[in-house]
Amino acid sequence: MSSVTHDDVLGHGHDAHHHHPTGLMRWVTTTNHKDIGTMYLWFSFIMFLVGGTMAMTIRSELFEPGLQIVQPEFFNSLTTLHGLIMIFGAIMPAAVGFANWQIPMMIGAPDMAFARMNNWSFWLLPPAAVLLIGSLFVPGGGAAGGWTMYPPLSVQLGMGMDMTIFAVHIMGASSIMGSINIITTILNMRAPGMTLMKMPLFCWSWLITAYLLIAVMPVLAGAVTMLLTDRHFGTSFFNAAGGGDPVLFQHVFWFFGHPEVYILILPAFGIISEIIPAFARKPLFGYASMVYALAAIAILSFLVWAHHMFTVGMPTAGLLFFMYATMLIAVPTGVKVFNWVATMWRGSMTFEAPMLFALGFLFLFTIGGFTGLVLAITPVDIQLQDTYYVVAHFHYVMVAGSLFAFFGGTYYWIPKWTGTMYDEKLAKLHFWSSLIAFNVAFFPMHFLGLAGMPRRIPDYSQQFTDWNMVSTVGAFWFGLSQFIFLYVVLKCIAHKGEKAPGKPWEGATTLEWTLPSPAPYHTFETPPVVK
Amino acid sequence: MIRNCRGSAPPRFIGRALAALGALPAAALAAPAWNFQTPVTPIAREQFDLHLYIFWICVVIFIGVFGVLFYSLLKHRKSVGHQAAQFHENTTVEVVWTVIPFLILVFMAYPASKTILALKDTSAPDMTIKVTGYQWKWNYDYIEDGFGFYSTLATPFDQIENRAPKDENYLLEVDHPLVVPVDTKVRVLITAGDVIHSWWVPAFGVKQDAIPGFVRDTWFKADKVGTYRGQCAELCGKDHGFMPVVVEVKSKDDYAKWSAEQKKALAAAADDPHKLWDQGALVARGEKVFNANCAACHQASGTGNAAAKIPALVGDAVVLGPAKAQIDIVLNGRNGMPSWKHLPDTDIAAAITYTRNSWGNKAGEGLVQPAAVEAERK
Amino acid sequence: MSAPAPATGTAPAYYIPQPSHWPILGSIALLLMGFGAASWFNGYAYGPWTVLAGFCVLIVMMFGWFGAVVGESERRMFSRKVDRSFRWGMSWFIFSEVMFFAAFFGALFYVRNLSVPDLGSIGSKILWPDYTAAWPTVGPYIKDTFTPMAAIGIPLINTIILLSSGVTLTIAHHGLKAGHRGQLKLFLFFTVALGALFLSLQAYEYHHAYTELGLTLRSGVYGSTFFMLTGFHGLHVTIGAIMLTVMLVRVFRGHFDAEHHFGFEAAAWYWHFVDVVWLLLFVLVYWL
Numbered sequence A: 001m002s003s004v005t006h007d008d009v010l011g012h013g014h015d016a017h018h019h020h021p022t023g024l025m026r027w028v029t030t031t032n033h034k035d036i037g038t039m040y041l042w043f044s045f046i047m048f049l050v051g052g053t054m055a056m057t058i059r060s061e062l063f064e065p066g067l068q069i070v071q072p073e074f075f076n077s078l079t080t081l082h083g084l085i086m087i088f089g090a091i092m093p094a095a096v097g098f099a100n101w102q103i104p105m106m107i108g109a110p111d112m113a114f115a116r117m118n119n120w121s122f123w124l125l126p127p128a129a130v131l132l133i134g135s136l137f138v139p140g141g142g143a144a145g146g147w148t149m150y151p152p153l154s155v156q157l158g159m160g161m162d163m164t165i166f167a168v169h170i171m172g173a174s175s176i177m178g179s180i181n182i183i184t185t186i187l188n189m190r191a192p193g194m195t196l197m198k199m200p201l202f203c204w205s206w207l208i209t210a211y212l213l214i215a216v217m218p219v220l221a222g223a224v225t226m227l228l229t230d231r232h233f234g235t236s237f238f239n240a241a242g243g244g245d246p247v248l249f250q251h252v253f254w255f256f257g258h259p260e261v262y263i264l265i266l267p268a269f270g271i272i273s274e275i276i277p278a279f280a281r282k283p284l285f286g287y288a289s290m291v292y293a294l295a296a297i298a299i300l301s302f303l304v305w306a307h308h309m310f311t312v313g314m315p316t317a318g319l320l321f322f323m324y325a326t327m328l329i330a331v332p333t334g335v336k337v338f339n340w341v342a343t344m345w346r347g348s349m350t351f352e353a354p355m356l357f358a359l360g361f362l363f364l365f366t367i368g369g370f371t372g373l374v375l376a377i378t379p380v381d382i383q384l385q386d387t388y389y390v391v392a393h394f395h396y397v398m399v400a401g402s403l404f405a406f407f408g409g410t411y412y413w414i415p416k417w418t419g420t421m422y423d424e425k426l427a428k429l430h431f432w433s434s435l436i437a438f439n440v441a442f443f444p445m446h447f448l449g450l451a452g453m454p455r456r457i458p459d460y461s462q463q464f465t466d467w468n469m470v471s472t473v474g475a476f477w478f479g480l481s482q483f484i485f486l487y488v489v490l491k492c493i494a495h496k497g498e499k500a501p502g503k504p505w506e507g508a509t510t511l512e513w514t515l516p517s518p519a520p521y522h523t524f525e526t527p528p529v530v531k
Numbered sequence B: 001m002i003r004n005c006r007g008s009a010p011p012r013f014i015g016r017a018l019a020a021l022g023a024l025p026a027a028a029l030a031a032p033a034w035n036f037q038t039p040v041t042p043i044a045r046e047q048f049d050l051h052l053y054i055f056w057i058c059v060v061i062f063i064g065v066f067g068v069l070f071y072s073l074l075k076h077r078k079s080v081g082h083q084a085a086q087f088h089e090n091t092t093v094e095v096v097w098t099v100i101p102f103l104i105l106v107f108m109a110y111p112a113s114k115t116i117l118a119l120k121d122t123s124a125p126d127m128t129i130k131v132t133g134y135q136w137k138w139n140y141d142y143i144e145d146g147f148g149f150y151s152t153l154a155t156p157f158d159q160i161e162n163r164a165p166k167d168e169n170y171l172l173e174v175d176h177p178l179v180v181p182v183d184t185k186v187r188v189l190i191t192a193g194d195v196i197h198s199w200w201v202p203a204f205g206v207k208q209d210a211i212p213g214f215v216r217d218t219w220f221k222a223d224k225v226g227t228y229r230g231q232c233a234e235l236c237g238k239d240h241g242f243m244p245v246v247v248e249v250k251s252k253d254d255y256a257k258w259s260a261e262q263k264k265a266l267a268a269a270a271d272d273p274h275k276l277w278d279q280g281a282l283v284a285r286g287e288k289v290f291n292a293n294c295a296a297c298h299q300a301s302g303t304g305n306a307a308a309k310i311p312a313l314v315g316d317a318v319v320l321g322p323a324k325a326q327i328d329i330v331l332n333g334r335n336g337m338p339s340w341k342h343l344p345d346t347d348i349a350a351a352i353t354y355t356r357n358s359w360g361n362k363a364g365e366g367l368v369q370p371a372a373v374e375a376e377r378k
Numbered sequence C: 001m002s003a004p005a006p007a008t009g010t011a012p013a014y015y016i017p018q019p020s021h022w023p024i025l026g027s028i029a030l031l032l033m034g035f036g037a038a039s040w041f042n043g044y045a046y047g048p049w050t051v052l053a054g055f056c057v058l059i060v061m062m063f064g065w066f067g068a069v070v071g072e073s074e075r076r077m078f079s080r081k082v083d084r085s086f087r088w089g090m091s092w093f094i095f096s097e098v099m100f101f102a103a104f105f106g107a108l109f110y111v112r113n114l115s116v117p118d119l120g121s122i123g124s125k126i127l128w129p130d131y132t133a134a135w136p137t138v139g140p141y142i143k144d145t146f147t148p149m150a151a152i153g154i155p156l157i158n159t160i161i162l163l164s165s166g167v168t169l170t171i172a173h174h175g176l177k178a179g180h181r182g183q184l185k186l187f188l189f190f191t192v193a194l195g196a197l198f199l200s201l202q203a204y205e206y207h208h209a210y211t212e213l214g215l216t217l218r219s220g221v222y223g224s225t226f227f228m229l230t231g232f233h234g235l236h237v238t239i240g241a242i243m244l245t246v247m248l249v250r251v252f253r254g255h256f257d258a259e260h261h262f263g264f265e266a267a268a269w270y271w272h273f274v275d276v277v278w279l280l281l282f283v284l285v286y287w288l
């Protein structure tokens, strides 16, 4: 281990010369939030490609009725891993990547509160990914019980399921450490004068997300631990023969799972809340109520989990309670939507790529939110549960929601990260191509679900053929569109493009824009003073 | 076709365009389905209406919100020279747009609650049927009448593997559909034997998870004679996609006739568990039972599948050992080995006898009589 | 790790550690342990060895990493602000542990109040005609019987032990704040000893359960919840006791002073948390 000399002690002169490891070891050992943010974002993108490739295989198999490409069991593994990889490998790490890059810069902190632990939070992800993806290649095949891993099916599976369980444990540890870091950074390391209610909304959204993560990841760990002991040590948590109940797993899982979906969307809300005021050149409307809405969503998210279980045969009182509680979430979410619209109202808008993605987000997320509301209506959900309508719902909120927001966020901040402006033409092409392809791929799934196509099936009856074909075409188009994104990002990294000024966006107001572009390796070693 | 569209004309052109694109016989494709199937029970009808009601409210809100937004996008852009205002707060509007959505939700929740109360009301049924899900078939038990049967996918494998043209009810056809009388309140008790399944008939508005070890109930009262098709709606392993639910709703007379036939057939086919079989006959029967139930895992050749941790039965110690131990495993299952309690004693005895005398196996206790199985049951 | 304190002698504004290879070692350790355990449970002979290898790496990593932090602390690299970060960090970590236990307490609540009564209800008679709901239970199908663990006896003694350890720990803390190193050493030692005593009694209790009461992990959902809750608690007591032992060693090496002893406090917080969990366990698992 390198010895500590005082020039690595921040606050002791900016001309400090660093003898940091170089090459690969720089990335392996780094404690710098920008390096770690970069690694998170790349990891996320790679997982997006892996999960996307699985989705393409799923869509190809579903292009027409009959079994063409994969066997049913492998299909189930693909669905399972697609879900797990996209959620835990692509969306969550992307959000943490943004947090790492932006939070210290936005609150005027020198780095994250626990820089070394920050490194570990990231470096736990590759082993988890190895276990997850590796599970496909062990005897017995990968986990094939859906990303929800319901027992007793998941008790039947082979070694791949155990690897998945341990992967979930490791990812949970990573998320918990990451969240502790983020909360501590936000609570303790704000620049003088930056009160909580002056903090950029992106930081607020992450403060609340991190709280949700710390509250629910351990619960998921508990659930999969019980699954593990049921599988190998003869416990009966989920086995009626011993007095347990398979439905118990579902309760514990969704107690994690529902807050989890807000973990996926709240950071996206935060990014949108930065982009819209910047391009409307007008302060965010209703800052305080935006914060309260985030908090309200977070609190309500603990009370609605059983809306995923309307068909397990709950008592009437349970159905009513969980329906009402779920519907209530529309109120704070509505407040956010209205506030964004009001922010744009009488602004002076321009439509660069970040703004386009923000608008695409707003439009499509709202559709996804409304289908969520339809699903919240218990009697309707009884028809739609476990159909493609649900698949449509969650891709609207997660792909057109979270993912679009992250695309927007990348275009918004990449000038700051790389010092180079992105290629606006191509970025706009990426937007329009993604927008249209996304709807071609996922809108028909509503019809499929309504007409009665179950999810997680490798083959279907013939009346579902047309829409599946449309959907597959859209899915491939959507997937290919992402190469544009990759190209635009690589161009920025290679500095092929205009040099970015410190503040490329006229309407941007947050602290990171006071720094030069690209942001220096260490920033805010002396905290700025916020008035 | 079971597909039924309600509402305006579906966009056939997309289907057509794709049919051409994929060079598929257009004849195989009809208008794409895009809403709930036509309901035939009161609950399904309520669900249908509720869905449309919620849907239209959402559409109206959507148009309202995005109408404002698009107006703003057109008028309040920099390129048309609009100057940004600087307001950023207004408590009144904030309260308004918190309260109004809340009120809208109340209007949604009210009819929904009424439907929930109705669909949970399983009291006073005219008949009761027990449905048990297995990997990958359904078992139907007519509790009052004392007969029952299994219902398995009838689509031939050749169609699934694209070696034969798919027929109209591809994947939605079974050997023995559930048969019920029209205009009768049927209470359905649902459970499962291995993993969670979900019994779903869209036209009835019934979807109920089948939880192993627990009994859940639901009900329906179909008011139209016909055949209604659904599928298992909970991932249950490899053949989850091949586990259809088919219900035939018959007129009351036809139903009475059908059920009388069933009872007669049942009496005729019943095996006396105390009958003493000779080994040849039992092995012959056992081969059928084995290939229908056990070969999926242990293989028809009895060689198992080492990768999936399925033991070979050829030369297996349990198979060659005392019969009691084997009966115990087959009856009760162990780890990955399912329990076969639900099979009749004679079938279990036959399968066991078959394993003990096949593929070169020559067990000491070669012949296992049904009575021995009966004795092991508790 | 033998660097001089900052030239100025004052704590830096915010100490950001150098690049470090400890985290990646930790990741390698967990990869080995995860893959090893998965293999082990599926009967591969290399499994346990892989877990062992991972565990060794983990131990090395913990010694190295925590050693580095202790070194930094002793060189007074941590300003007030860093200290506050540690406090937030530890509090949220304990909150995550609370939620971990909440999952198991939730499971206990659910089986006792929902699933077991459901299995014994009229509606379930077609599946389990002879089962009457009761607690404790092995469930409707498992045949083995067992005697449940009585609350009065070892569990009660253990409650007293843990509660006293909380008191001794507080006395030690007071000693530290008042500069009475002797009191600190003695009572910290008592605390660790009480922790060890607790663990030995629990080990004895487990042995008793397995050999005489017939109470095992396989004893239906009672056995499952019993061993899962008490087992994870025992694991946490072990971790807490190790933390306190490390603190004891540090005390003997002359670490900590009246102002500067967050490491000690963190261990104490953790110990009190473990204490509270035990009280819940005693009431909900053993007593009711």
Ligand code: HEA
Pocket: A148, A261, A262, A264, A265, A307, A308, A326, A327, A329, A330, A331, A333, A334, A335, A337, A365, A366, A367, A368, A369, A370, A371, A372, A373, A375, A376, A377, A381, A384, A385, A386, A390, A393, A394, A397, A398, A401, A402, B058, B061, B065, B100, B101, B102, B104, B105
């Ligand atoms: C980013 C992730 C995300 C988000 C944000 C949401 C948001 C919501 N979800 Fe979704 N959901 C998922 C991800 C997400 N969901 C996933 C992954 C699943 C499936 C898991 C699985 O089974 O694999 C799922 C499944 C799911 C189900 C279970 C379906 C089933 O399996 O049967 C339900 C049921 O209630 C539901 C409801 C909702 C609701 C009410 C919201 C609300 O938060 C939406 C609120 C938003 C709006 C309503 C729009 C904006 C509001 C206005 C413009 C105000 C005015 C509106 C009115 C007054 C109506 N979701």
Ligand code: HEA
Pocket: A048, A049, A050, A051, A052, A053, A055, A056, A058, A059, A079, A080, A082, A083, A084, A086, A087, A090, A091, A145, A146, A147, A148, A391, A395, A398, A399, A402, A403, A441, A455, A456, A457, A475, A476, A477, A478, A479, A480, A482, A483
């Ligand atoms: C945020 C998470 C997320 C994201 C981003 C996606 C993205 C996509 N998902 Fe997602 N999906 C889930 C989360 C997500 N999904 C979850 C949780 C489930 C439930 C799992 C379960 O049931 O257990 C699910 C289930 C699911 C199903 C249902 C499977 C089933 O029930 O059997 C389908 C089917 O079409 C599908 C399709 C897609 C497609 C086409 C994309 C596309 O958006 C992907 C586009 C990306 C790429 C294609 C990668 C980039 C390009 C390349 C690598 C180049 C190669 C590409 C080509 C050759 C075109 N998903």
Ligand code: CUA
Pocket: B133, B134, B136, B196, B197, B198, B232, B233, B234, B235, B236, B237, B239, B240, B241, B243
């Ligand atoms: Cu049975 Cu799915």
Ligand SMILES: [Cu+2]
Pocket: A257, A258, A261, A304, A305, A307, A308
């Ligand atoms: Cu949810």
